[in-house]
């Protein structure tokens with residue numbers, strides 16, 4: 001076992017050191033409300049430094065929460081990202097590498113890999129999900145384990161519709177089964193393309209000097225092409241997109257207000273997570289699915305009774321949401337469930353951050369584009385396609401990934417590549433044990449690179 005692997009395992013055994021508040025004051029399990037916002041760039045929220053007032057309600061939540069400043073998603077694609085959030089595993093482990101409509105497999109639980117919804121249902125929680133768009137509808141498998149699952153009949157629906165339905169369910173649940181803790185997941189989709197907010201939000205933001213400075217600093221192009229060729233104008237996109245965020249922020253506010261109105265704030269953990277960002281023309285990309293930071297950075301807020309508000313700078317992943325939540329919940333029945341988790345409790349006193357990974361599998365599955373992985377550690381981020389196609393960025397001096405410095409830092413490239421390949425080897429072995437992914441989850445060029453560098457099948461069993 002390498003030193004790095006030992007540190008990884010040691011981290012797992014230190015999970016029980018968290019400062020979680022445990023059960024609610026009356027001894028019952030705490031409620032969990034998870035709000036996932038689709039396609040919302042972390043850097044378009046006030047609490048993450050945005051210059052436009054897009055997010056007063058989310059900012060207020062942030063002021064009462066632990067805010068993770070450096071959180072990434074393993075994939076900037078809706079279904080794989082959500083499966084990682086709800087199972088605490090990486091895409092190579094759960095095997096969902098694209099949305100179902102674009103050739104990905106549906107999430108399939110096994111005896112060794114299941115989701116938070118099933119785990120909490122087994123702990124006698126009421127579990128309910130309200131999703132807003134096609135990638136998370138019933139055929140995605142994400143409904144597995146929820147006792148109540150509510151999806152739209154159309155490709156998508158407005159956040160207000162989803163939030164209202166969730167609020168009605170919550171009110172009914174509290175009326176009828178007030179003693180039974182619940183897990184409520186609400187997915188809001190409005191910031192996703194097309195950017196056409198309701199009329200009262202459509203003129204909330206107009207391009208001006210502030211936007212020009214923002215675009216200039218990040219090297220945006222004036223327009224960019226969606227897969228299929230549709231051209232998208234960068235400034236118009238920003239105005240419409242930010243209007244959608246402001247609208248979504250209001251829906252988040254409605255949900256939070258309802259928790260207060262029902263008097264359950266003191267026994268309810270709230271987490272808001274974005275499943276990925278959006279290019280909007282940065283790196284000449286209008287959409288998502290790639291590994292640039294603007295696409296894989298996630299906003300993650302966590303508010304829990306007894307947990308002090310603070311900002312965490314260490315590198316974390318949305319894969320860490322589940323183990324962190326479980327440490328707060330302190331449900332002894334979930335001991336076996338924890339064995340599947342690849343994430344770690346990032347509120348543990350011993351946690352100092354760890355390398356983070358993302359991959360662009362959906363672009364390969366959907367469009368035949370090269371599969372690119374990233375690994376970030378300290379200030380460095382490596383984009384890795386294979387041994388011939390590697391670029392390196394120093395995010396401390398170049399936070400917007402504008403200058404490839406691989407040629408002048410070959411030792412960093414090798415070091416990060418080794419971390420990435422060890423990650424592959426570890427996950428391949430775990431994937432086989434979890435039994436959820438199809439047999440081959442790494443693409444041929446990655447497998448070849450592993451072989452070329454001496455990683456053999458025998459090592460995978462370590």
Ligand SMILES: [Zn+2]
Pocket residue numbers: 038039077078079275276
């Ligand atoms: Zn999404």
